[in-house]
Amino acid sequence: MASNVTYHKTEELPEVIPVFPLRAALLLPRGEMPLNIFEPRYLAMIDDAIRGERIIGMIQPDPESSEDEERPELVRVGCAGRLTAFGETGDGRYLVTLTGVSRFRLLEELRDDAPYRKARVSFEEFVADLAPGEGQENVDREALLKTLKDYLTANSLEADWDGIRRAPNEALVNALAMMSPFGPREKQALLEAADLKSRAEILVAVTEMELARARGDASSSLQ
Template identity: 60%
Template sequence: MPINADYRGPADLPEVIPVFPLPGALLLPRGQMPLNIFEMRYLAMVDDALRDGHRLIGMIQPDLTHSASEDKPELFHVGCAGRITQFAESGDGRYILELTGVSRFKVVEELTVLTPYRQCKVDFFAYADDLTARKGEDEVDRKRLLEVLTDFLKVNNLKVDWNGIENAPNEALVNALAMMSPYGPPEKQAMLEAADLKTRAEILIAVTEMDLAKKRTSGDPGLQ
């Protein structure tokens, strides 16, 4: 899905962005993430992102295993910036958004700010390839990915739109499956930080195979 912004390189992106810590949330370049915003601090974040014109929000997971504070947990060092591409007011004080992933980023430092939401100085240059659509998708083992997906759906008694899957380019397929996957924050973070699309697909396949093996050998319901 194209967005109405021409990001030719990391230099076109701001050095400081608001961040939205959300465990288990995985946004990837050109992926879409719906958000239901109701907390006052994040309503203010959206207002400011729209007012500033960049419309960017950094989705990032809190690193709960290394956090001393529940109110302000440590953050993982890599997140993904998304641009607000759909916006609606609910009428009851909430915002209904859709973010479209732009590029991953590394956190350089979290800033001390007066805003109720957190802000970070970030580096997009490490992920410059994210701005090139479908880069590296020819290296993805699509056949193996679909085999594992078929097994996963069968074990969990799920159905999907196979016509849509068969027509999806590799990048869209891998990233959508990764974002929708039922796995925990460590697995989601590993897929986010994958060096390239091929590696992300391999991580997704490996994690799914481990989950399937666990279910088959122990009867454990596995990751849901």
């Protein structure tokens, strides 16, 4: 989904942003994340973001934290997205889309009167995120597609192969990473990958381990 704003330098991004903690959620640069917003604190966050710079940081709670904690510790790296679509449902919910802009490092969490969480962040080390397609020529596309095909076959799933073949490497790697069914630690590893090539390699490795584990379980069940 296209954004009306293009960011060329990290200095163009805000130093303080609202953060949305969501376990096992992964937003990546230029990826699209649809969200169904219904909690009052996050409805307020969306209202304020629309009035402001439309930037929201997606970040995971620390994997060691309990899901029952009201305010769990956060991991140190998240991804900021820009609100690029907004709709009201008529029953008090918002349907929004965040389009990924850049990863950030959380420097400190702030406390104020807002019902949602805010943080001071730095985008400086992730300046390459602002360059579309950066490093995509280094991705082993053949290995990625082979692993994807193996995963789909093992799980009896279909895919739009025409669309997949047309997709540039960046869009393909990031979309597959975001849609992957893996847990918080794997999602965080995909987020923090040094570059697109590394992210693709992590995605292939984690998928192959999952396939091997599934084959092992299947073999055990037949014995």
